[in-house]
Amino acid sequence: MSTEATPNLAGADGAAQAAPELAETGAVVETPFKRFVSEFFESRVAMGALFTLVAIIVAAILAPLITPQDPYDLGQVDIMDGRLPPGSEAFAEYTMVLGSDGAGRDLYSAILYGLRISLAVGITSGLIAIAIGMSVGLLAAYVGGRVEAIIMRIVDLQLSFPAALVALMLVALLGKGIDKIILALVVAQWAYYARTVRGSALVERSKEYVEAAASLGLSHARIMFRHILPNCLAPLIVVGTIQTAHAIALEATLSFLGVGLPQTEPSLGVLIANGFEYMLSGKYWISVFPGLALLITIVSINLVGDQLRDVLNPRLKR
Amino acid sequence: MTAVDETMENPEIQRDDETAPTLVVENLKTHFFTRIGAVKAVDDVSFSVKTGEILGLAGESGSGKSITGFSILGLIDPPGRVVSGAIRFKGEDLVTATPERLQDLRGNRIAMIFQDPMMTLNPVLRIDTQMIEAIQAHRKMDKKAARQRAYDALEMTGIPSPGERLNAYPHQLSGGMRQRVAIAIAFLNEPDLIIADEPTTALDVTIQAQILHEAQALCKRTGTAMIWITHDLAVVAGLADRIAVMYAGRIVETGVTDDVIDKPLHPYSVGLLGSVPSANKRGERLNQIPGMTPNLIGLPPGCAFKARCPRASDQCDATPEVSELLPGRKIRCHHPHFEEAAQ
Numbered sequence: 001m002s003t004e005a006t007p008n009l010a011g012a013d014g015a016a017q018a019a020p021e022l023a024e025t026g027a028v029v030e031t032p033f034k035r036f037v038s039e040f041f042e043s044r045v046a047m048g049a050l051f052t053l054v055a056i057i058v059a060a061i062l063a064p065l066i067t068p069q070d071p072y073d074l075g076q077v078d079i080m081d082g083r084l085p086p087g088s089e090a091f092a093e094y095t096m097v098l099g100s101d102g103a104g105r106d107l108y109s110a111i112l113y114g115l116r117i118s119l120a121v122g123i124t125s126g127l128i129a130i131a132i133g134m135s136v137g138l139l140a141a142y143v144g145g146r147v148e149a150i151i152m153r154i155v156d157l158q159l160s161f162p163a164a165l166v167a168l169m170l171v172a173l174l175g176k177g178i179d180k181i182i183l184a185l186v187v188a189q190w191a192y193y194a195r196t197v198r199g200s201a202l203v204e205r206s207k208e209y210v211e212a213a214a215s216l217g218l219s220h221a222r223i224m225f226r227h228i229l230p231n232c233l234a235p236l237i238v239v240g241t242i243q244t245a246h247a248i249a250l251e252a253t254l255s256f257l258g259v260g261l262p263q264t265e266p267s268l269g270v271l272i273a274n275g276f277e278y279m280l281s282g283k284y285w286i287s288v289f290p291g292l293a294l295l296i297t298i299v300s301i302n303l304v305g306d307q308l309r310d311v312l313n314p315r316l317k318r
Numbered sequence: 319m320t321a322v323d324e325t326m327e328n329p330e331i332q333r334d335d336e337t338a339p340t341l342v343v344e345n346l347k348t349h350f351f352t353r354i355g356a357v358k359a360v361d362d363v364s365f366s367v368k369t370g371e372i373l374g375l376a377g378e379s380g381s382g383k384s385i386t387g388f389s390i391l392g393l394i395d396p397p398g399r400v401v402s403g404a405i406r407f408k409g410e411d412l413v414t415a416t417p418e419r420l421q422d423l424r425g426n427r428i429a430m431i432f433q434d435p436m437m438t439l440n441p442v443l444r445i446d447t448q449m450i451e452a453i454q455a456h457r458k459m460d461k462k463a464a465r466q467r468a469y470d471a472l473e474m475t476g477i478p479s480p481g482e483r484l485n486a487y488p489h490q491l492s493g494g495m496r497q498r499v500a501i502a503i504a505f506l507n508e509p510d511l512i513i514a515d516e517p518t519t520a521l522d523v524t525i526q527a528q529i530l531h532e533a534q535a536l537c538k539r540t541g542t543a544m545i546w547i548t549h550d551l552a553v554v555a556g557l558a559d560r561i562a563v564m565y566a567g568r569i570v571e572t573g574v575t576d577d578v579i580d581k582p583l584h585p586y587s588v589g590l591l592g593s594v595p596s597a598n599k600r601g602e603r604l605n606q607i608p609g610m611t612p613n614l615i616g617l618p619p620g621c622a623f624k625a626r627c628p629r630a631s632d633q634c635d636a637t638p639e640v641s642e643l644l645p646g647r648k649i650r651c652h653h654p655h656f657e658e659a660a661q
Binding site for chain 2: 145207208211212214215216217219222226227230231
């Protein structure tokens with residue numbers, strides 16, 4: 001008994017999963033989540049990226065409260081304010097810090113409202129795609145055999161087309177609108193998640209704790225979703241973060257090409273497209289500021305995703 | 319054999335018999351159908367375990383002892399399959415049972431303890447979550463009651479401060495503690511049979527002795543029958559009531575532990591016991607059984623041990639049948655060490 005009462009000894013055999021100091025079995029139990037958080041904030045870049053991302057999301061959510069103009073309300077948009085450089089006074093007596101676009105929208109307001117749409121579309125489509133891809137991938141890995149073969153060949157087929165092409169075709173087919181864009185992005189993305197989850201679920205499935213769970217008489221659904229899935233979450237979170245950035249970029253691409261969201265509800269892609277024709281005439285701000293907003297958003301999501309990958313990947317541990 | 323069948327199929331006869339076995343395995347054959355041929359992992363295995371009895375299933379790696387355990391639980395994955403034979407658990411045939419029935423029995427009436435405690439607990443779930451789940455899979459019990467039951471089970475295995483262990487994650491526990499948790503989980507639903515698949519192999523010797531002691535005491539106290547699978551005869555010697563020695567998918571010798579250890583009849587058992595290091599042979603070279611475990615694919619007919627057996631003869635080309643040489647001693651051999659045992 002004495003050997004077991006010394007908790008520090010536990011570290012030696014648990015070394016594969018835990019740093020020795022974490023094997024303390026004192027009254028305060030450090031959850032894997034707490035350890036994860038402290039490791040995440042070890043990198044200043046990641047901290048900054050996360051801070052930027054949170055600021056962007058908060059600004060997007062609070063857009064109606066912190067912007068001088070509602071760019072969707074045509075009553076507030078004055079065509080006479082069109083193409084004003086940054087810092088100009090608008091007709092309605094407020095300063096257009098970032099200037100205005102061709103239709104007279106205040107760019108600062110339009111960017112925040114556009115971010116709302118871009119983030120909403122990216123995150124919603126990401127979540128739906130994760131739910132679908134995760135279930136399908138998990139099922140493939142768990143059931144195996146013919147079911148797995150069929151699912152994974154569909155995934156392969158899907159992944160052999162560029163995501164932009166798939167989304168473009170679908171939007172062209174379905175028409176404009178947020179719901180259609182989301183659908184197109186889900187279709188373009190689910191296969192990545194399916195492949196990711198299937199890969200890690202295959203590894204987890206062969207582990208002994210799955211057999212032990214089966215020997216306890218737990219149902220297949222329970223073993224799949226409660227035992228295998230949580231162990232596959234690490235790569236899923238990483239891929240999910242990066243894919244959300246992709247989805248936002250893809251939505252901007254579609255909108256830029258004019259097949260995405262309508263002109264009346266400009267997302268970042270629409271704003272960039274609107275300013276594109278004025279680039280050569282020196283009215284850079286119409287395209288550049290929405291572009292910068294898009295860039296910062298995507299870069300910060302990617303940086304957060306990179307750090308998540310480093311923290312969640314045991315092989316990269318120092 | 320027919321007489322036995324009738325006994326098992328007629329519950330009234332069974333009820334009269336006080337020592338009705340918890341589990342009877344008859345002529346079990348579990349084969350794996352691979353591309354290069356059928357692997358006869360378990361080939362014509364018969365044994366029984368009574369209530370409160372510990373049966374030691376001994377044999378080297380690849381002798382089919384674990385597969386026998388998994389066959390009982392109905393956890394053989396393709397390409398493997400129970401080809402023939404019967405597994406009667408309290409009179410109910412598990413080979414023909416529906417998957418739902420088996421799922422209901424698993425973890426409830428028949429539980430399993432696995433070899434490596436590092437691997438058998440889910441790393442992302444807390445101990446209490448995993449234990450409560452095991453209870454609630456089989457009986458309607460609210461979370462609080464289930465947690466109390468989990469606490470009691472942990473306490474029963476002699477784990478220090480069970481309350482803290484319940485809130486811990488598996489990586490925070492040592493190997494010995496994890497194996498105690500695994501044992502507690504096995505006993506949670508008060509099963510009639512526990513299959514322990516080398517549960518002490520991954521532990522160091524002091525912990526091993528404690529776990530053996532706890533498991534034995536728990537079995538005797540609860541009347542649970544146990545099959546203790548091991549490659550280490552020294553472990554079984556102090557623990558099991560009876561021993562079955564397996565070689566290449568077949569049980570070659572069964573008997574009461576002391577008899578088998580003291581007077582092994584099968585040349586393989588003799589070799590196995592001869593290779594156990596002991597204090598009075600210190601400094602001498604250990605005896606070893608020449609050769610390797612045969613490849614189970616394309617095993618030639620006859621006794622599987624003949625190539626390594628010092629007593630082999632032409633007679634061994636024919637598969638030896640099971641014979642009961644002494645009362646309670648069943649053996650599969652043409653040339654048993656009978657004379658030595660009789661002395």
